[in-house]
Structures are given as C-alpha cells and as structure tokens.
Amino acid sequence: MTTLAAEPRVTPIQGVRHxxxxxxxxxxxxxxxxxxxxxxxxxxxxxxxxxTYVFGGAISGSPGDYLKFGxxxxxxxxxxxxxxxxxVGLNTDLTKGVFDRLRSLPIARFAPLAGRIVADVVKQxxxxxxxxxxxxxxxxxxxxxxxDVLAAFGLLLFFGFCASWMSxxxxxxxxxxxxxxxFGFALLFPLTFASNAFAPTATMPGWLQAWVKVNPVxxxxxxxxxxxxxxxVSGPVTQSLLWACGFLVVFAPLSVWAFxxxx
Amino acid sequence: MNHAIVAExxxxxxxxxxxxxxxxxxxxxxxxxxxxGPNGAGKTTAVRLLxxxxxxxxxxATVGGYDxxxxxxxxxxxxxxxxxxxxxxxxxxxxxxxxxxxxxxxxSRRDVKAKARxxxxxxxxxxxxxxxxxxxxxxxxxxxxxxxxxVGAPRLLYLDEPTTGLDPRSRNEVWDIVRGLVADGxxxxxxxxxxxxxxxxxxxxxxxxxGRVIATGTADQLKARTGAQTVxxxxxxxxxxxxxxxxxxxxxxxxxxRSSGLVTAPVTDPGALAHLVRRLDExxxxxxxxxxxxxxxxxxxxxxxxxxx
Numbered sequence: 001m002t003t004l005a006a007e008p009r010v011t012p013i014q015g016v017r018h019x020x021x022x023x024x025x026x027x028x029x030x031x032x033x034x035x036x037x038x039x040x041x042x043x044x045x046x047x048x049x050x051x052t053y054v055f056g057g058a059i060s061g062s063p064g065d066y067l068k069f070g071x072x073x074x075x076x077x078x079x080x081x082x083x084x085x086x087x088v089g090l091n092t093d094l095t096k097g098v099f100d101r102l103r104s105l106p107i108a109r110f111a112p113l114a115g116r117i118v119a120d121v122v123k124q125x126x127x128x129x130x131x132x133x134x135x136x137x138x139x140x141x142x143x144x145x146x147x148d149v150l151a152a153f154g155l156l157l158f159f160g161f162c163a164s165w166m167s168x169x170x171x172x173x174x175x176x177x178x179x180x181x182x183f184g185f186a187l188l189f190p191l192t193f194a195s196n197a198f199a200p201t202a203t204m205p206g207w208l209q210a211w212v213k214v215n216p217v218x219x220x221x222x223x224x225x226x227x228x229x230x231x232x233v234s235g236p237v238t239q240s241l242l243w244a245c246g247f248l249v250v251f252a253p254l255s256v257w258a259f260x261x262x263x
Numbered sequence: 264m265n266h267a268i269v270a271e272x273x274x275x276x277x278x279x280x281x282x283x284x285x286x287x288x289x290x291x292x293x294x295x296x297x298x299x300g301p302n303g304a305g306k307t308t309a310v311r312l313l314x315x316x317x318x319x320x321x322x323x324a325t326v327g328g329y330d331x332x333x334x335x336x337x338x339x340x341x342x343x344x345x346x347x348x349x350x351x352x353x354x355x356x357x358x359x360x361x362x363x364x365x366x367x368x369x370x371s372r373r374d375v376k377a378k379a380r381x382x383x384x385x386x387x388x389x390x391x392x393x394x395x396x397x398x399x400x401x402x403x404x405x406x407x408x409x410x411x412x413x414v415g416a417p418r419l420l421y422l423d424e425p426t427t428g429l430d431p432r433s434r435n436e437v438w439d440i441v442r443g444l445v446a447d448g449x450x451x452x453x454x455x456x457x458x459x460x461x462x463x464x465x466x467x468x469x470x471x472x473x474g475r476v477i478a479t480g481t482a483d484q485l486k487a488r489t490g491a492q493t494v495x496x497x498x499x500x501x502x503x504x505x506x507x508x509x510x511x512x513x514x515x516x517x518x519x520x521r522s523s524g525l526v527t528a529p530v531t532d533p534g535a536l537a538h539l540v541r542r543l544d545e546x547x548x549x550x551x552x553x554x555x556x557x558x559x560x561x562x563x564x565x566x567x568x569x570x571x572x
Contacts (some may be wrong), residue, residue: 024366
C-alpha cells in the first residue's frame with residue numbers, strides 16, 4: 001500500500017486523452033440536439049444575410065460593398081455570442097450532476113473543463129469557415145493571401161478561446177444555464193453593437209465614437225477586416241492579442257477559483 | 264483489515280450550516296450499509312465526501328485503505344457513484360454514455376463497446392441503447408445511472424437515494440440489481456429515506472439526523488429498540504369485539520386500541536400469542552385475522568429521530 005501511495009497520478013498524455021474523449025462527448029451532442037446546429041450554422045448565416053441585404057445598401061451603397069466591411073464584423077459578433085455556449089454547457093453539467101459523475105472518475109482534474117473548451121473551439125472553427133464560405137458565395141472576394149486568411153482564422157479562434165473564460169466564470173457563479181444566457185446577452189449585445197462591427201465609426205455620435213474606438217470588438221473586427229481585405233494590420237492584430245491575453249489572464253484564474261469554491 | 268470504508272469524526276460545514284457533525288462509519292467488505300435519514304440529515308454530504316467530491320473540514324476517511332483526501336485518485340479508481348447528484352448526460356444515448364465512461368477509464372474502443380452492450384442488455388436497456396437518455400423513463404434512467412457506475416467494475420458502489428421518485432415496480436428492479444451486485448462481492452453504501460429500502464437491502468443501518476449518527480445496527484436490532492411487538496386481532500363477528508378485547512387485554516403490555524373491528528395492543532411476553540390463541544379457543548371466539556409483528560422501521564425511525572407522525 002505504501003508503494004501505491006506514491007501518487008500514481010494521471011500522466012499528461014492520459015490527460016490529453018481524457019480531454020479529447022470529453023470533447024468528443026460535447027461534439028456528439030450536436031447529433032442529438034439539432035438546436036445546437038442552429039446556433040452554430042443557421043443563426044450566423046441568417047445574420048449575415050440580413051445585414052448584407054437589409055442594411056448593406058444603406059450603410060455601404062450596395063450589399064456587395066457592405067460584405068467587404070461587414071463580413072469581418074459579423075464573424076466577430078458571432079464568435080463572441082458563441083462563447084456563451086461554453087458557459088451554458090458547463091453550467092448544465094454542473095446543475096444536472098454530470099460533473100460530479102466525471103469528477104468521481106480517476107481522470108485528469110482539468111479534463112472536464114478542457115474537453116468542453118476544445119470542443120467549443122472546433123465548433124467556432126466550423127462557424128467561422130461557414131461564414132467565410134457563405135460570404136464568398138454572396139460575392140465577397142479576399143484581398144489578401146491564404147496566409148493572411150489563415151492568420152485571421154487563428155486570431156479569431158484564439159480570441160474566442162480567451163473570451164470564453166468570461167462565460168466560464170459566469171457559469172460557475174450562477175445557478176441555472178438560462179442565467180448564463182441572460183447575463184451573456186446583457187453583456188454581449190452592447191459590446192458587439194457599440195462597435196464598428198456592423199457600421200463605420202464615423203457615422204456615430206462623438207460620445208459613442210470614443211467608446212467604439214477602444215472597444216475590443218472594434219479592435220478585433222479591424223484586425224480581421226485587414227487580414228481578409230489586405231493592408232497594414234499590425235496595430236489592430238497586436239491590440240487584439242493583448243485584449244485576448246488580458247481576458248485569459250483575468251478570467252481563467254477567477255474561473256478556476258470559482259470552480260474550486262463551487263464543487 | 265476487513266473494512267471497505269472507515270470514517271472517523273467527519274465534519275463538513277457549508278457556511279453557517281454544519282452538514283456533518285462528527286460522523287463515524289464502518290462498512291465491512293462485501294456488505295451493504297444503509298445510511299438512513301430524513302432530507303437534509305447529511306446523507307448526500309457523507310457520500311460526496313467518501314467519493315472525493317468534497318473534502319472534510321475535520322476527521323478522516325479511508326476507502327479500500329486509501330485516504331479520501333491524500334489518495335483521492337486511487338479512491339476514484341475503486342468506486343462507482345450513482346445518485347441524485349451524479350448523473351448521466353441526457354443529450355447522449357444510453358450506449359454513448361457508457362462508452363464515454365469506458366473510454367475515460369482507458370478501455371479500448373472494442374472492449375468498451377462490448378461492455379456497454381453487455382450492461383445495457385443486463386439492465387434491459389438493449390432496445391433503448393441508441394435513444395437519448397433524456398427520453399428515458401424514470402426507471403430506465405435510474406438503471407442507466409447504475410449501469411454507468413458499473414462500467415469500471417467497481418469494488419465499491421455508492422448509491423445515493425437510488426429509488427427516490429420511482430414507482431414500486433422500478434424500485435423492485437433496482438433492488439434486484441443491487442442484490443445481484445452484492446452477490447458478486449461488491450460493497451455497497453446506500454443512502455435512503457425509505458426505511459423499507461434499508462430493511463430490504465442493508466446488512467447494517469446507520470441512522471443519521473442533523474449530521475450526527477443517532478443509531479447503528481441491523482434492522483432487527485433497531486426494531487428491538489422499541490422493546491415491544493404489536494398484536495392485532497379481528498373477530499369474525501363484530502359484536503364479539505368486546506370479548507376479544509378482553510382476551511387481548513389479558514396479555515397486553517400496554518393500552519389496547521379498538522378501531523374498525525380491529526383490536527390492537529403492544530406485547531412484550533414471548534408467550535403472549537400462545538396464551539391469546541388458547542384463550543380465544545376456550546371462549547369459542549372466531550377470528551378473521553390474528554397477527555404478531557415487529558414494529559415497522561418507520562415507527563423505530565420516528566422514535567429515534569424524535570419526530571412525530
């Protein structure tokens with residue numbers, strides 16, 4: 001018994017395997033819950049179509065011209081709204097008891113959380129790719145090289161990953177999945193709409209411009225816009241990365257703290 | 264050491280409430296310990312603590328010889344947990360739920376499929392294997408919960424109120440499953456608020472209330488604590504009720520009650536029933552019903568917890 005007591009813990013490789021198995025679990029859920037597919041497919045495309053054809057002409061003169069400006073914004077907006085799913089899923093697991101079952105198994109402690117996050121990054125990648133493809137079908141043309149598009153992809157996924165820690169924190173603090181959503185909407189609507197994601201900053205009143213210019217959503221939309229259309233993007237890309245790291249550094253430790261306190 | 268679980272002086276506080284206030288437990292290997300108590304007594308806290316989901320504020324516990332705090336990982340390798348707070352994923356199918364757990368436990372894809380199939384068939388869920396668990400009935404759901412906790416063939420099984428909310432038929436099914444597991448040598452820690460359930464399944468019962476152990480023993484030992492048995496007689500002819508009552512009175516150890524054609528009285532003398540039958544025979548009193556029974560665990564439980572009906 002004393003030899004066994006020498007802590008035969010989970011190896012890092014096993015930890016990765018546990019994480020991937022739990023990510024598989026989250027992705028398999030889509031098969032049984034078509035609404036998830038709505039979240040990640042129908043809704044973003046609907047937004048893209050509505051903005052392009054309803055507001056596009058008014059904002060940019062024609063739907064085609066609007067895509068050049070708005071596609072990046074819609075991708076960013078969708079990305080941030082989708083981070084809520086991480087929190088909703090986690091809170092559901094906590095309140096339904098799935099988390100307790102997982103934690104009673106001899107698996108890596110971080111795997112339940114990490115598995116969900118990995119799965120959500122995969123879903124985000126799917127949604128971003130879908131929006132780009134539909135954008136191209138609607139008439140969007142890349143003004144940059146494949147590497148820039150890839151960089152945009154990477155930046156979006158990293159930003160989404162970091163920002164999702166906010167919803168993880170909320171998930172740890174509230175008592176029901178719906179509350180994650182209520183909280184998320186209250187935060188994300190003003191954050192994404194009071195930015196230059198959908199409309200150029202210059203058309204807004206001065207007091208709003210002051211906020212829009214520092215809003216991380218604006219910064220990220222500018223960076224993605226630049227990476228898709230071509231041009232100098234070093235400023236917005238650096239700022240986006242800083243914002244993302246900021247979210248991560250502040251909200252990841254807080255989430256882990258709240259998690260430990262809760263369970 | 265032949266104890267699967269040993270806990271000493273467990274204390275757990277949540278803010279101002281003390282959920283466990285110095286609980287000692289011992290569960291012998293291969294037996295069923297019934298942890299009995301009303302809602303909020305601390306049963307679930309005790310299980311969560313022994314399942315390494317929470318840490319004790321004071322005291323210590325070992326499961327299979329491993330400390331639940333310092334050797335939590337090893338403890339997790341021994342136990343299976345089922346209950347109100349440890350649940351399956353409702354969005355996955357029954358089969359996927361079992362496969363998920365098997366994969367997490369390091370089983371190969373092929374082994375895990377075979378194991379899932381075997382468990383689903385054993386628990387009569389074969390036909391529902393590919394249906395989402397959220398669409399299962401209460402009884403099916405509970406059987407899947409049980410199956411999920413058995414994927415790793417645990418030596419110790421924690422069942423936290425396994426039949427709460429089930430209809431009698433589903434309850435019996437769960438009981439049969441538990442009996443089968445015990446026959447296979449699995450040690451079971453069972454929490455329940457149904458005395459009947461503890462009576463049916465448990466080798467030993469620990470009664471807790473307000474986070475403290477208030478009684479320990481077998482069901483029979485606990486029943487013997489009230490010290491009396493109950494005799495009940497129903498005469499065939501209702502107008503003979505008074506004569507029968509007089510006969511019962513001659514053996515009663517306490518006040519007798521007459522209600523709707525039935526005479527009931529507590530007795531303590533082991534020869535009481537024989538005396539009573541002889542007396543009834545001598546007086547030619549015909550009875551439709553005559554019984555001597557132990558007090559139900561409900562009566563014992565209410566006595567112990569000082570509750571009132």
